Amino acid sequence: MSKQTLIKIKDITKTYGTKVKTAVLKDINLEIEKGSFNWIVGASGSGKTTLLNIISGLDASTSGKVEIEGVDLVSLTPNERARFRANNLGFIFQFHYLLPEYNALDNILMPLRIQNKKIDKAVKQRALDLMKEVGIDHVHDHYPNQMSGGEQQRTAVARAIIGGPLLILADEPTGNLDSSSAEAVYQLLRALHQTYKTTFIVITHDKINPAKGDRLLTLKDGVLIKDVIY
Amino acid sequence: MLPFKIALQFLKYSLTKTIVTLLAVSLGIAIFYFILDASSGLKSTVLSTTAENDAHIRIQTDVAFVSFSEQSAIDLRNDIFKLDNRIVDVSFSYRTTIVLQNANGIDNVIEMRGVDFDYGAKIVDIKKRILHQSKNKFPEPVSDNSLNYDGEIAVGQRFTENSNNPYGLSSILSVKNALGEIFRLKIVAVFISDQDMLSSSVFFTDIETAQKINHASHINFIEIRTKDPVKSNDVAPKISAFSENRFTEFIVSDWQDGNQYIINLLYIEDVSIFLIQIMTGFAVAFGVGSVLMFQVKEKINQIGILKALGLKDKETVLIFLYQALIITIIGLISGLILGFSLSQLFMKVFIRPSGVPLVSLQTDFINLYSLLTFVIMLPTNLLAAFIPIRFVKNLKIIEVIKHE
Numbered sequence: 001m002s003k004q005t006l007i008k009i010k011d012i013t014k015t016y017g018t019k020v021k022t023a024v025l026k027d028i029n030l031e032i033e034k035g036s037f038n039w040i041v042g043a044s045g046s047g048k049t050t051l052l053n054i055i056s057g058l059d060a061s062t063s064g065k066v067e068i069e070g071v072d073l074v075s076l077t078p079n080e081r082a083r084f085r086a087n088n089l090g091f092i093f094q095f096h097y098l099l100p101e102y103n104a105l106d107n108i109l110m111p112l113r114i115q116n117k118k119i120d121k122a123v124k125q126r127a128l129d130l131m132k133e134v135g136i137d138h139v140h141d142h143y144p145n146q147m148s149g150g151e152q153q154r155t156a157v158a159r160a161i162i163g164g165p166l167l168i169l170a171d172e173p174t175g176n177l178d179s180s181s182a183e184a185v186y187q188l189l190r191a192l193h194q195t196y197k198t199t200f201i202v203i204t205h206d207k208i209n210p211a212k213g214d215r216l217l218t219l220k221d222g223v224l225i226k227d228v229i230y
Numbered sequence: 231m232l233p234f235k236i237a238l239q240f241l242k243y244s245l246t247k248t249i250v251t252l253l254a255v256s257l258g259i260a261i262f263y264f265i266l267d268a269s270s271g272l273k274s275t276v277l278s279t280t281a282e283n284d285a286h287i288r289i290q291t292d293v294a295f296v297s298f299s300e301q302s303a304i305d306l307r308n309d310i311f312k313l314d315n316r317i318v319d320v321s322f323s324y325r326t327t328i329v330l331q332n333a334n335g336i337d338n339v340i341e342m343r344g345v346d347f348d349y350g351a352k353i354v355d356i357k358k359r360i361l362h363q364s365k366n367k368f369p370e371p372v373s374d375n376s377l378n379y380d381g382e383i384a385v386g387q388r389f390t391e392n393s394n395n396p397y398g399l400s401s402i403l404s405v406k407n408a409l410g411e412i413f414r415l416k417i418v419a420v421f422i423s424d425q426d427m428l429s430s431s432v433f434f435t436d437i438e439t440a441q442k443i444n445h446a447s448h449i450n451f452i453e454i455r456t457k458d459p460v461k462s463n464d465v466a467p468k469i470s471a472f473s474e475n476r477f478t479e480f481i482v483s484d485w486q487d488g489n490q491y492i493i494n495l496l497y498i499e500d501v502s503i504f505l506i507q508i509m510t511g512f513a514v515a516f517g518v519g520s521v522l523m524f525q526v527k528e529k530i531n532q533i534g535i536l537k538a539l540g541l542k543d544k545e546t547v548l549i550f551l552y553q554a555l556i557i558t559i560i561g562l563i564s565g566l567i568l569g570f571s572l573s574q575l576f577m578k579v580f581i582r583p584s585g586v587p588l589v590s591l592q593t594d595f596i597n598l599y600s601l602l603t604f605v606i607m608l609p610t611n612l613l614a615a616f617i618p619i620r621f622v623k624n625l626k627i628i629e630v631i632k633h634e
Binding site: 053056058059078079082083084085086087089091093095097098099100101102110111113114115116159 | 232235239240242243531532534535536537538539540541542543544627628
């Protein structure tokens with residue numbers, strides 16, 4: 001079966017400042033395959049979060065082009081970009097970023113609400129099943145301040161996957177967790193990847209043990225210095 | 231509807247803060263409404279105890295009419311109406327003085343105002359002021375010689391309450407005219423008035439009876455009311471010019487001539503109230519704006535994550551606009567209820583010895599001032615929400631989520 005390209009990154013540069021220019025990303029060229037599991041590693045300031053933000057359309061590149069499934073995010077209007085994110089992307093951030101005003105179940109359902117999907121019993125059951133899958137069904141009615149860091153991050157993972165996105169972007173998802181919780185989250189991401197065949201891009205500066213088929217991209221000072229497929 | 235639901239959830243989650251905010255907004259709105267109603271009530275009370283008890287402009291001149299429905303009377307009235315569109319009533323009356331001896335044998339001078347109760351009485355709205363009446367009747371000419379009185383009168387409540395005047399409804403009074411002739415007048419109605427002089431020393435009667443007392447066959451006053459008594463001085467010169475051409479002898483008087491201090495006070499009151507209104511409105515709007523700004527700053531992470539999840543800028547803005555709208559509308563309704571209750575309490579607590587409220591305030595919840603409060607405060611508060619809403623609109627997601 002031929003492999004399909006999901007993301008095409010061409011000549012991406014990102015420069016901050018007007019008088020004194022600082023290049024954060026320099027001429028990045030990359031293609032990400034559909035259904036692949038990708039790690040981006042690098043030291044702090046290497047440009048990995050900037051690259052992730054540009055891929056997701058949260059930030060704009062100074063030059064170059066990013067296409068996801070043939071769609072150039074830069075050419076979209078802000079509203080179209082927001083709708084594209086809602087329908088195609090799932091986010092997992094370091095600081096969980098759950099909505100404290102909503103319980104775990106409602107946090108997970110939020111992407112569907114943003115997609116204007118009807119939340120009926122079946123959808124709620126699907127969310128509860130997903131919670132069970134990520135191991136947080138016992139806290140479905142808990143608010144974020146009633147959950148541990150690990151539970152909050154699992155809720156964020158479930159929220160990222162509920163809408164059936166093409167791509168899940170995780171920016172240091174374990175940065176705020178202890179080592180055992182971090183390992184558990186990585187195992188969960190891998191398990192979800194196996195189950196849903198969704199494309200994952202995970203940024204980390206943890207030491208990782210890539211599994212077979214994983215792709216490991218290493219950034220240094222805004223340059224892609226290493227690209228290995230295990 | 232998602233932005234509305236999120237707005238509700240945000241307010242519900244911070245319930246204590248929301249309630250405190252609503253209380254503050256309600257209090258501000260209540261004060262705004264109360265000041266508006268009370269200042270207007272005070273103004274109308276002051277005017278009702280001065281200008282509203284008499285014509286605003288009077289032409290004192292002798293004009294003979296056989297009947298008020300005759301063409302010359304109708305023409306004269308129409309000609310005066312045409313002088314200024316602020317003239318709302320034109321009426322004719324015959325005024326004279328009589329002497330009434332009280333229970334202690336002291337002579338009291340009483341003004342008899344002969345008016346047309348079907349039309350001229352609008353000048354002092356005597357029909358609306360009637361407290362008691364014999365068989366729903368107003369004074370009318372007495373043509374039956376077999377009756378033991380010569381005319382019918384309406385007297386003020388204060389006149390009947392004066393212990394020196396042991397008279398009430400149906401009492402017959404003996405009065406003297408300037409020539410010392412005695413006339414017997416029957417009280418057929420009692421009216422109320424906040425003005426002492428009107429309530430205690432003026433009798434209203436029909437024109438024929440007033441003329442009969444003085445053996446007259448003309449009217450001696452043309453009485454004019456203007457839409458706004460405070461503007462009568464704009465109309466009075468036109469009346470003077472008109473009288474110059476129409477009558478040989480006349481005196482034009484404006485109620486403001488002897489009441490300039492009231493006009494000055496009302497002007498000062500208007501300016502002060504206007505400034506207080508602006509400050510109160512500004513304080514309430516500033517309160518809503520700053521609470522919303524506080525909310526926005528507090529929810530900055532939530533805004534970032536919602537935008538990242540795909541909520542459009544417009545929808546994010548709507549969340550905070552709905553919050554402002556919910557706070558303002560609930561605050562407006564509860565504030566108006568509070569302000570209205572305060573005004574009703576005020577009317578019950580602060581009353582005159584006669585039982586009439588010290589200041590007459592609105593008695594219907596939906597009134598001009600509650601509508602005015604709503605119409606002014608709703609857009610003002612929403613305008614105050616503009617700065618925090620602009621902040622939300624311009625918020626960049628990466629500024630919230632960046633941590634590298």
